[in-house]
Amino acid sequence: MSFEAPGAPGRVEAYWLRRVFDRLVLWLYVKLFSLMLALFLCFPSRQRMSHNNGIAATGTVRIVDHPTFPPNEFFQPGRQFPVRIRHASATFLDDAMNCIRSLSIKFSDHHFRSPFDIEMNSGETSLFWSAASFLKFAQMRKEKYGIEYREYNRRYPDGLVGSQKAGRRHARSFLHLHYYCKTPFHYIGTDGIRRYAKYRIVPADGTPESGINTDPSDWDQCNQRVLPHETRGRNYLKYEYEDRVRREGAQYLMQIQTRPASENEDPEVFNNMVLWDAGIFPWHDLALIDITRTLDWKESTLTTFSVNNMPKSLGVIPAASIFDYNSLNYMRAHSEIARRARLLSYRVFGMVPPIPDNDNRNISDWGK
Ligand code: HEM
Numbered sequence: 001m002s003f004e005a006p007g008a009p010g011r012v013e014a015y016w017l018r019r020v021f022d023r024l025v026l027w028l029y030v031k032l033f034s035l036m037l038a039l040f041l042c043f044p045s046r047q048r049m050s051h052n053n054g055i056a057a058t059g060t061v062r063i064v065d066h067p068t069f070p071p072n073e074f075f076q077p078g079r080q081f082p083v084r085i086r087h088a089s090a091t092f093l094d095d096a097m098n099c100i101r102s103l104s105i106k107f108s109d110h111h112f113r114s115p116f117d118i119e120m121n122s123g124e125t126s127l128f129w130s131a132a133s134f135l136k137f138a139q140m141r142k143e144k145y146g147i148e149y150r151e152y153n154r155r156y157p158d159g160l161v162g163s164q165k166a167g168r169r170h171a172r173s174f175l176h177l178h179y180y181c182k183t184p185f186h187y188i189g190t191d192g193i194r195r196y197a198k199y200r201i202v203p204a205d206g207t208p209e210s211g212i213n214t215d216p217s218d219w220d221q222c223n224q225r226v227l228p229h230e231t232r233g234r235n236y237l238k239y240e241y242e243d244r245v246r247r248e249g250a251q252y253l254m255q256i257q258t259r260p261a262s263e264n265e266d267p268e269v270f271n272n273m274v275l276w277d278a279g280i281f282p283w284h285d286l287a288l289i290d291i292t293r294t295l296d297w298k299e300s301t302l303t304t305f306s307v308n309n310m311p312k313s314l315g316v317i318p319a320a321s322i323f324d325y326n327s328l329n330y331m332r333a334h335s336e337i338a339r340r341a342r343l344l345s346y347r348v349f350g351m352v353p354p355i356p357d358n359d360n361r362n363i364s365d366w367g368k
Pocket of ligand 1: 047051329335
């Protein structure tokens with residue numbers, strides 16, 4: 001089918017037909033992916049799609065008293081919420097491997113419900129950029145013994161750079177990493193101005209980031225296995241975090257970057273492989289997170305996050321096709337069934353066991 005540019009006779013209809021078709025394909029594609037995820041992974045294996053290896057904790061989050069970011073109904077100065085966070089390593093069940101690390105937050109102390117959730121990974125940019133690219137990423141994982149994404153990285157060098165920037169081996173602590181939401185969200189201010197926002201979290205005391213791989217070769221990035229003679233255990237980061245929180249708690253600074261929206265936006269604004277120039281769109285302090293208690297394995301495993309847990313003024317930006325950069329968040333928003341299938345699986349088959357200290361290394365699955 002060929003399409004003429006909109007404007008001339010017949011072109012308008014063809015243009016709208018194409019738009020409807022692209023949206024339908026996106027919807028079908030995403031629904032099918034989520035259903036397969038729920039039926040073939042989350043329910044039978046009692047697993048998250050990724051990030052199974054983690055620890056949750058609770059405390060409070062307080063919006064800064066004197067914001068420099070644009071006013072928003074939800075982020076009122078000084079407003080305080082109970083908070084639940086979860087740190088995780090994607091995707092292996094071994095903290096000593098070279099993994100992407102994450103920090104996800106809910107502005108409530110409940111495993112499911114909350115007025116605001118945000119999920120963040122280490123690394124400023126991502127490993128994929130649209131629903132189409134994400135499916136390639138998932139298809140071409142081909143993990144064996146802790147080695148993965150050889151073909152994907154060769155075919156998509158931008159994805160390789162994203163994973164080199166995100167991998168953190170031998171991090172000192174989950175606290176001493178920087179976490180980025182990567183994809184932009186809506187930000188509608190009380191001033192009525194439409195903007196977009198990105199979020200990040202850093203340690204509140206400014207401790208520099210640890211665990212960054214300096215100058216990794218392309219092959220090193222595919223090989224995420226524990227190093228020979230590794231002395232760190234499979235759960236070392238989670239144990240370190242438990243000890244730290246018991247001793248002194250953990251404080252984080254959540255920051256926000258906003259930029260005004262415009263009609264006919266340049267699509268690259270939404271590309272999570274491209275950073276917004278912080279000189280033009282600076283990071284503003286948004287909230288302080290004070291963690292006081294870690295949660296046990298069962299509660300940590302039950303805890304789940306969703307891009308749908310957001311006020312309307314801060315929610316997901318619509319997507320028009322599987323190639324639209326915003327289709328990544330569209331996919332996440334439509335993957336609720338996978339989260340629910342996982343929670344249901346625990347009720348049917350029981351909770352997955354904690355990760356043992358002494359067992360096979362370099363694995364991403366229970367029972368391997
Ligand atoms: C750059 C984009 C993305 C980021 C930053 C991101 C981040 C994360 C993080 C940090 C977690 C772990 C949350 C936890 O601790 O429970 C997670 C889990 C998950 N993500 Fe993503 N993700 C992204 C894209 C996607 C996409 C495209 C999908 C497609 C469906 C997806 C589906 C999921 C699912 C199903 C889970 C497990 C949820 C659960 O069972 O609780 N994510 N993601």
